[in-house]
Amino acid sequence: xxxxxxxxxxxxxxxxxxxxxxxxxxxxxxxxxxxxxxxxxxxxxxxxxxxxxxxxxxxxxxxxxxxxxxxxxxxxxxxxxxxxxxxxxxxxxxxxxxxxxxxxxxxxxxxxxxxxxxxxxxxxxxxxxxxxxxxxxxxxxxxxxxxxxxxxxxxxxxxxxxxxxxxxxxxx
Numbered sequence: 001x002x003x004x005x006x007x008x009x010x011x012x013x014x015x016x017x018x019x020x021x022x023x024x025x026x027x028x029x030x031x032x033x034x035x036x037x038x039x040x041x042x043x044x045x046x047x048x049x050x051x052x053x054x055x056x057x058x059x060x061x062x063x064x065x066x067x068x069x070x071x072x073x074x075x076x077x078x079x080x081x082x083x084x085x086x087x088x089x090x091x092x093x094x095x096x097x098x099x100x101x102x103x104x105x106x107x108x109x110x111x112x113x114x115x116x117x118x119x120x121x122x123x124x125x126x127x128x129x130x131x132x133x134x135x136x137x138x139x140x141x142x143x144x145x146x147x148x149x150x151x152x153x154x155x156x157x158x159x160x161x162x163x164x165x166x167x168x169x170x171x172x
Contacts, residue, residue: 037102038104041098041099042098042099045091045094045095045098046095048091049088049091049092052084052085052087052088052091053088056081056084056085060081060084062078063077063082063085064082067122067123067124067125068122068156068157069157071122071123071124074124082124082128085119086119086120086125086128086129086132087132089115089116092112092115093112093113093115093116096112097109113147114147116144116148117147117150117151118155118156120144120148120151121151121152121154121155121156121159122153122154122155122156123153126148126153129144129148133145
């Protein structure tokens with residue numbers, strides 16, 4: 001007799017356990033789906049960044065030096081390299097923004113936008129931004145503009161010059 005009274009409660013507990021297990025499986029499937037979405041988005045940005053790097057070629061520094069020290073002497077070849085270099089910086093920011101929206105980047109990710117002041121800290125970079133910013137959402141373009149207002153066109157040159165020897169005399 002006692003078994004017949006316990007049996008319905010055991011069946012009920014077993015059913016609750018099955019339902020709880022199914023809920024946990026649904027939560028895990030949802031988490032895996034979100035992780036997969038984030039991985040696909042991240043892979044897209046990484047592939048884009050790899051393409052940017054490949055298109056910069058073996059010596060993007062020479063084009064950057066021209067952009068900093070002699071902006072009126074850049075060639076079409078330099079312009080292509082610099083476009084990819086400058087776009088690379090933008091793609092990094094877009095990647096951080098996307099990862100933040102997916103909950104995978106820190107809340108202070110926007111501080112990394114300040115890094116664009118290095119990319120755009122020369123006359124060529126400013127001309128590139130002036131042309132390219134129309135493709136950005138207005139609030140982001142305004143944010144980047146406000147950062148650039150604090151940085152002059154010679155920011156790159158000033159920093160690089162600070163690393164150069166102060167004397168032009170040959171070292172003995």
